[in-house]
Every structure is written in structure tokens, then in C-alpha cells.
Amino acid sequence: MVDVYTRLARALDDLPNGYPATESGVELAILRKIFSLDDAALALKLKAIPESPAVIARRVRRPVDEVREALDRMADRGQIYKLKGKGRTPFRYALAPFVIGIWEFQLNHLDRELAELFEEYGPTLLGELGGSAPAIGRVVPVNRRIDAQAEVLPYDDLRATLERCNSFRVADCLCRKERELVGKPCSHTSETCMTFSRRADAYEGMPEWGREISREEALALLDACEEEGLVHCTYNFQREPFFVCNCCSCCCGFLRAVNDFGAPYMLARSNFVSEVDLELCSECGDCHDGRCPVAAISDGDGSTSVDKERCIGCGVCSVACAFDAIQLVPRPEEERVTPPETLVHWAIDRTDHRKGKMKGVAMRGWIAWEGLKMAARRRAEN
Numbered sequence: 001m002v003d004v005y006t007r008l009a010r011a012l013d014d015l016p017n018g019y020p021a022t023e024s025g026v027e028l029a030i031l032r033k034i035f036s037l038d039d040a041a042l043a044l045k046l047k048a049i050p051e052s053p054a055v056i057a058r059r060v061r062r063p064v065d066e067v068r069e070a071l072d073r074m075a076d077r078g079q080i081y082k083l084k085g086k087g088r089t090p091f092r093y094a095l096a097p098f099v100i101g102i103w104e105f106q107l108n109h110l111d112r113e114l115a116e117l118f119e120e121y122g123p124t125l126l127g128e129l130g131g132s133a134p135a136i137g138r139v140v141p142v143n144r145r146i147d148a149q150a151e152v153l154p155y156d157d158l159r160a161t162l163e164r165c166n167s168f169r170v171a172d173c174l175c176r177k178e179r180e181l182v183g184k185p186c187s188h189t190s191e192t193c194m195t196f197s198r199r200a201d202a203y204e205g206m207p208e209w210g211r212e213i214s215r216e217e218a219l220a221l222l223d224a225c226e227e228e229g230l231v232h233c234t235y236n237f238q239r240e241p242f243f244v245c246n247c248c249s250c251c252c253g254f255l256r257a258v259n260d261f262g263a264p265y266m267l268a269r270s271n272f273v274s275e276v277d278l279e280l281c282s283e284c285g286d287c288h289d290g291r292c293p294v295a296a297i298s299d300g301d302g303s304t305s306v307d308k309e310r311c312i313g314c315g316v317c318s319v320a321c322a323f324d325a326i327q328l329v330p331r332p333e334e335e336r337v338t339p340p341e342t343l344v345h346w347a348i349d350r351t352d353h354r355k356g357k358m359k360g361v362a363m364r365g366w367i368a369w370e371g372l373k374m375a376a377r378r379r380a381e382n
Helices: 004-014 024-032 035-044 053-060 066-078 096-104 104-106 110-130 158-163 176-179 214-228 253-259 316-320 344-357 357-380
Strands: 079-087 089-094 137-139 167-172 189-198 211-212 231-235 243-247 270-274 328-332
Touching: 004 024, 004 035, 004 316, 024 110, 024 211, 035 066, 053 066, 053 089, 066 079, 066 089, 066 270, 079 189, 089 270, 096 104, 104 176, 110 176, 110 253, 158 214, 167 176, 167 214, 214 231, 214 243, 231 253, 243 253, 316 328
Parallel strands: none
Antiparallel strands: 079 089, 137 231, 167 189, 167 211, 189 243, 231 243, 270 328
8 A cells, every 4th residue: 555655745746846756765755754644644635726624624524623723733834835715714725836835834844854855855856847847936037127128027027016015024045044954054145035915914824934024125125135146036927926035046946956957947037138238348257256146147258248048037147237237138039938827827837748738638627627616615605
């Protein structure tokens, strides 16, 4: 009989994000570290679409109060999603992917043993996750250095997104914490990962993660991260983004996947590219000496140049330029990629690429059916 951890690993791998198996079984060791046997068994009963405790309780044939208590404990432990609901159902719960999800939720629980397990699993995990389109994450460019004549689409305007939000939290970077635990500390600021929501009460009753900040503090954090040379990264879809990681190339999973593991679909570049005005350039080297996160800028042959194939369009090089010699310009139309509209669109597209068109068709049907059932439940609850 297949044990519960193997079954959970397979369930996580069936999600669009993926959770690949290894010969060593390190992925199972990670799950054993995070989940008790009972928690793993309950996680297997959850769906990827959020449900109320009452619905889950009926499925597992346990009292609803007991199930709600178990789900809240699992959410606090970073094992599952806990999401704000409406009406008489204040919270809903769902199976979370490993990345982006369970792993990021381990911030308050990370120790050296788990960090070492992740380092062992990282090449397989990040390589596999970055091996299928569409990319899991995408770069959000530094808007203040974009060519004034360029059109900035809403999903590329991080400041405008934050201006529309009413709740903000900031926490330490999990990636920097993990690397420090394995003896590879980072010199960058630790408290740089941010979540945000249009809801004014977005974090009431939710698992502890970081601290709440104001909109003004959130905007100031973006400025500070850009000055420090950190790259804005978020989930690869357009509507209602809910987090931004401010990444360094030495620690952060998105950039390590690109630089160290050759994973082309872990992080989608922005639709901009850095361009150097050689008449203004002093060749000081500030833009590339440890600044460019993907080593796309060089100063060979007496002039500074950008490798447009390597450039991810983040713009942190332009912020470092004291002579305003670098700006972000739009890539040619044929090189631009439009992110999926929503997380659901992303999940379907990702399933098409990872599992094949037939799986994608099945997922479309499942999502439609679950959506109809959920709508009926909400009408009954309200």
C-alpha cells in the first residue's frame, strides 16, 4: 500500500505547479518534516478550489468544528491555503502547491534540517518547475526608469497596484533565511517580501506572517528595494496580484532557477529591455559590477553593452546609473509575452503544457463543475 506521504507528493505533482519525484526520495523527507501523518491524510482530502469547513467535514465524515480546528492548525503550520470567504463562511481552505505555497509558508518554521533538505531538492524542483510554460513567476520592471513614450500596462505598474490596495504585510525573505541556515548568508536586506490586498480586513484571522504596514511604507519599501538592486517578482498572471518578492540572485529561487539550473520557465522576463545611451555612459561599471542579476551587461571593447537575450527587463541597472544613461525600452512586438489573465487561466495553460491537452480539457471541465457547485453552496449559505 502506498504511504500517505507518497500519495501527497503525487497529489502535489498533479497540481499545475508540480512537485517532481526523485530517486533519493528527498521530496518525501520534506513532506515528513512539514506534515504529521494525520495532517498529510487530511491535506489529501482537500481540493485545489477553496471550500468551506462544512463541505470538507461532510467529505471526511467528521464534526465540522473538529475539522475547522484542524484546518486552522494546518494553515498556521503553513501546510494548506486559508482564504477569506464571504457571508456566513468567513474562511475557506484548499490544497496548496508546494511552490508557490507550502514552501513559502514555512518562513516561521524553517530550521537547518529543512533548509538542507531543500538545498538537496532544489536543482530537481526548480529545474522541473521551470521546464514547462507558462512561467511560474514574472519580472515587474522598475517603472521610474521606463522610456517616457512607452506604454506601461496595468500588470507592469506595481505602484499603481499598491495604490489600489488597502492591506499590506511585509516579512523576511524565506530564500535568504534558508541560505543563511546552510551557511551562505546574504548581505541584502532581509525584510523585503510583501503581500497586499484590496480588502481592508485581508489579514484578520489569517495565519501569522510578517507584520502589517501602511500603503506609504509599502511604496517606500519598493523604492528601497530598487535602490538596493533587488528584482520585483510576482506570480505570472495579470489580475489581482497579491504578493511581490524582491529578489537577489544569490539566494532567491526564481533567479537561482534561471542562473544556476537553466530553468527557462521559472521566471518570465518583462516586456522591456535595458538600453544604454553610449553618449551619456561614463563606463563606471556600476550597472554590471554585481548589479545585474543575470550578468546581461558587460563593458567589453571600451563600451557598455546589454545582452538582450539574457536581460530580464527588471531595470535595477538603470537605478544604479548616476548619469541616467540606461533606460528600459519596449521589446519588439514579436518578443513580447502577455501573462495569463488570471490564476485559473494560468493553471489551465500550465496543465496543457505539463500534462498534455487531454489533461487540460479535463481540468477545464472540473473547474467549471466545481465553480457551479461552489456558486450553489454560496447561495445556500447566504
